[in-house]
Amino acid sequence: xxxxxxxxxxxxxxxxxxxxxxxxxxxxxxxxxxxxxxxxxxxxxxxxxxxxxxxxxxxxxxxxxxxxxxxxxxxxxxxxxxxxxxxxxxxxxxxxxxxxxxxxxxxxxxxxxxxxxxxxxxxxxxxxxxxxxxxxxxxxxxxxxxxxxxxxxxxxxxxxxxxxxxxxxxxxxxxxxxxxxxxxxxxxxxxxxxxxxxxxxxxxxxxxxxxxxxxxxxxxxxxxxxxxxxxxxxxxxxxxxxxxxxxxxxxxxxxxxxxxxxxxxxxxxxxxxxxxxxxxxxxxxxxxxxxxxxxxxxxxxxxxxxxxxxxxxxxxxxxxxxxxxxxxxxxxxxxxxxxxxxxxxxxxxxxxxxxxxxxxxxxxxxxxxxxxxxxxxxxxxxxxxxxxxxxxxxxxxxxxxxxxxxxxxxxxxxxxxxx
Amino acid sequence: xxxxxxxxxxxxxxxxxxxxxxxxxxxxxxxxxxxxxxxxxxxxxxxxxxxxxxxxxxxxxxxxxxxxxxxxxxxxxxxxxxxxxxxxxxxxxx
Ligand SMILES: Cc1cc2nc3c(=O)[nH]c(=O)nc-3n(C[C@H](O)[C@H](O)[C@H](O)COP(=O)(O)OP(=O)(O)OC[C@H]3O[C@@H](n4cnc5c(N)ncnc54)[C@H](O)[C@@H]3O)c2cc1C
Ligand SMILES: [Zn+2]
Numbered sequence: 224x225x226x227x228x229x230x231x232x233x234x235x236x237x238x239x240x241x242x243x244x245x246x247x248x249x250x251x252x253x254x255x256x257x258x259x260x261x262x263x264x265x266x267x268x269x270x271x272x273x274x275x276x277x278x279x280x281x282x283x284x285x286x287x288x289x290x291x292x293x294x295x296x297x298x299x300x301x302x303x304x305x306x307x308x309x310x311x312x313x314x315x316x317x318x319x320x321x322x323x324x325x326x327x328x329x330x331x332x333x334x335x336x337x338x339x340x341x342x343x344x345x346x347x348x349x350x351x352x353x354x355x356x357x358x359x360x361x362x363x364x365x366x367x368x369x370x371x372x373x374x375x376x377x378x379x380x381x382x383x384x385x386x387x388x389x390x391x392x393x394x395x396x397x398x399x400x401x402x403x404x405x406x407x408x409x410x411x412x413x414x415x416x417x418x419x420x421x422x423x424x425x426x427x428x429x430x431x432x433x434x435x436x437x438x439x440x441x442x443x444x445x446x447x448x449x450x451x452x453x454x455x456x457x458x459x460x461x462x463x464x465x466x467x468x469x470x471x472x473x474x475x476x477x478x479x480x481x482x483x484x485x486x487x488x489x490x491x492x493x494x495x496x497x498x499x500x501x502x503x504x505x506x507x508x509x510x511x512x513x514x515x516x517x518x519x520x521x522x523x524x525x526x527x528x529x530x531x532x533x534x535x536x537x538x539x540x541x542x543x544x545x546x547x548x549x550x551x552x553x554x555x556x557x558x559x560x561x562x563x564x565x566x567x568x569x570x571x572x573x574x575x576x577x578x579x580x581x582x583x584x585x586x587x588x589x590x591x592x593x594x595x596x597x598x599x600x601x602x603x604x605x606x607x608x609x610x611x612x613x614x615x616x617x618x619x620x621x622x623x624x625x626x627x628x629x630x631x632x633x634x635x636x637x638x639x640x641x642x
Numbered sequence: 643x644x645x646x647x648x649x650x651x652x653x654x655x656x657x658x659x660x661x662x663x664x665x666x667x668x669x670x671x672x673x674x675x676x677x678x679x680x681x682x683x684x685x686x687x688x689x690x691x692x693x694x695x696x697x698x699x700x701x702x703x704x705x706x707x708x709x710x711x712x713x714x715x716x717x718x719x720x721x722x723x724x725x726x727x728x729x730x731x732x733x734x735x736x
Contacts, residue, residue: 465688475685479663480713525660528690528713533643535656568684624684625677637683640660 225331226420246412247291247419252426252451256284258607259444259453261431261467263287265296265407265593266585267459268414268425269600270607275421277601278608283423284453285415286446288430292411295461296593298562300485300517302498302509303594304341304402305366308357311618311630312571317366318615319598320401326597332413334405335512340497341402342371342379346391350502354397361399371396380499382548390546391503404498404509410596434471441471441581457583457607459599462528462563464586471579477568477624479639482527482561483519483590484536489555490514499547506543515557518544522564522590524640531561564590569629570642574603574616583607584621589642645711646721649703657701663687664694664708664724690714696724 225231226244235242258274260267263285275281287293303323305316327333345351351370358368376396377385385393415425426448435443435450443452460467462480491514498509508518520540523532537559544551567573567587572595574585585603588595602613612619623629624637635641643655663686669678687693693713698706706724711717 463690465686466690475681475687477684477686479686479688480690525711526663526688526693526695526713527716529716533655533716535654625680638662640662 227331227333246416247425250424250426252284252429252446252448253424254450255443255452256424257282257453258455258457259283259451260285260457260459261444262294262458262460262463263291263415263425263427264294264459264461265411265414265596266461266588266599266603268411268418269596270457270459270585270603271418271423271425271600272414272421273601273604274608275418275423277604280608281422283418284451285418285423285425286429286431286444286451287425287427288447290427291415291425292408295562295564295588296407296411296596298485298560299407299590299593300507300509300519301404301407301593302341302402302507303336303405304399305594306341306343306357306361306368306397306399306402307632308360309630309632310360310364312632313361313364313366315598315602315615315619316594317364318601319595320366322597322601323405323594324401326405326410326413330413330417332409332416334409334413336403336405337512338401338403339509340398340400341500342376342396342398342497343500344376344393344396344502346393346503348394351395354395358397367399367401369398369400371398379497380495382494382550383499384547384549396502402498404511407593410593414596414600431467431470439580441579454581455583455607456581457585457603459585459603461586461588461592462565464565464584466528471582473578477573477621477637478587479526479566480528481522481524481564481566481640482529482532483522483564484532484540484559484561485517485519486537486540486559487511487515487517487557488551489557491516491554501543501547503546504539504543506540506547508544508547516551516554522566522640523561528563529561530563564588566590566639566642568624568637568639569631570633570635570639571630572599572619573621574599574606574619575612575621576606576610578621587619589639643716643718645697645707645709645718647699647702647705647707648721648723649705650699653699653702657699658697659700661696661698661706664696692719
């Protein structure tokens with residue numbers, strides 16, 4: 224019987240719910256492991272899970288400085304999609320989409336993956352042409368994507384201002400129906416439980432403060448809970464990549480840390496059963512199963528490690544909300560927050576061996592790494608286990624910037640805040 | 643976030659445009675040193691703490707200014723005209 228099933232719920236209900244096990248243990252650190260994964264976000268946890276499940280490497284520790292899920296995995300707005308333009312990205316994210324489609328079964332944990340679609344709206348003929356190009360590129364690699372007319376969009380989202388007199392009239396859109404949302408906390412908890420049950424130690428409140436070396440080679444980490452050694456040390460610290468790399472003596476990276484804010488309103492009746500993006504600015508919105516509208520916009524636009532942003536961006540996001548949905552003017556905002564994003568110089572991620580012997584690196588997720596949680600862990604685990612890149616992530620190297628092999632999906636150049 | 647413009651005084655961040663990391667030095671335009679160009683274009687120190695950066699007071703006097711700002715607290719520690727720095731750089735032999 225699966226740990227969570229209708230039968231186990233019934234059985235435990237009769238037993239007064241006293242027999243449930245905690246989803247993961249709180250072990251003491253062992254002195255050595257085969258692999259240490261630094262960072263207990265979505266990517267670190269899924270990496271540990273696939274190391275144990277796919278490669279039989281279960282003598283693994285996940286080291287997290289705060290509590291599990293305190294980083295971006297618990298701060299994002301949960302949009303999952305694969306509609307990128309360049310094949311290096313779209314193939315990788317489409318693989319992730321396939322893992323998402325079976326994730327609740329895989330983990331025996333309901334991650335509430337809901338394929339409600341993600342719609343990008345176009346406001347100029349040039350934008351519409353660009354979307355058609357991206358849609359065709361996606362269909363070419365076997366991912367789904369369809370163009371929608373304004374009339375179809377109006378039927379799908381009645382609350383949208385589709386009038387010709389809107390400040391930026393909507394003239395069509397690109398829809399990916401298999402895209403959608405998932406419950407971010409459940410993804411972290413599901414991977415954590417799956418890894419823990421296979422023997423992985425999840426060490427919370429344990430901050431990596433330095434690296435242990437033998438010559439050039441990294442052979443472990445020093446932490447706030449003592450020294451821990453390992454044959455391989457893998458980093459998945461997202462927004463803190465620059466800081467942790469500095470501990471390893473590497474003080475320049477093709478990454479800037481920026482703050483991204485997000486917002487949630489009071490609960491409303493069903494209002495929006497898809498995720499929609501505004502093409503005239505940088506804005507997107509979805510509705511949670513609880514009823515809150517979850518939305519966000521651009522980065523604040525300057526380097527930041529503060530995990531909070533400033534008011535001009537709040538004002539901009541609110542004005543975009545009203546440009547799209549004038550009817551939301553009186554809805555109350557419940558909360559806003561910020562997260563640390565690891566903006567790479569071409570907007571694409573890095574998954575690679577090195578750059579030091581014994582070290583493995585996973586970073587550069589910008590503000591879009593939640594959707595990659597399954598595939599990032601899958602491919603990173605492969606890279607760690609076999610000491611070579613997974614074919615799907617072979618292009619995501621760290622030295623691609625200096626070799627002229629950037630993967631710049633938006634064509635923005637090396638200005639990270641614009642990706 | 644308030645940024646002190648050396649010319650206009652304390653102003654709201656919305657009046658400014660971020661021009662990015664101010665720790666980089668552009669190689670001499672006639673340089674063919676690929677490593678130096680790559681480092682200039684792609685590599686960042688990205689510190690958690692005091693960061694030297696360039697802003698333009700685009701909604702004000704339009705001057706380019708060098709700001710030292712703490713990326714953990716957003717507090718500005720110092721600001722000065724960028725042209726002062728450019729003049730100083732120019733005096734250095736190349
Ligand atoms: C507001 C917001 C909205 C977003 N919306 C979306 C979205 O809709 N769709 C999408 O796909 N993506 C989205 N993202 C991006 C996504 O959340 C991130 O790219 C992704 O979560 C990063 O991977 P992670 O989960 O492993 O990161 P994190 O959860 O941040 O994990 C990194 C962990 O490393 C730990 N750590 C750091 N330093 C140390 C140290 N020295 N020692 C030990 N541990 C350390 C941190 O505490 C943290 O828990 C959003 C991000 C933000 C901020
Ligand atoms: Zn000024």
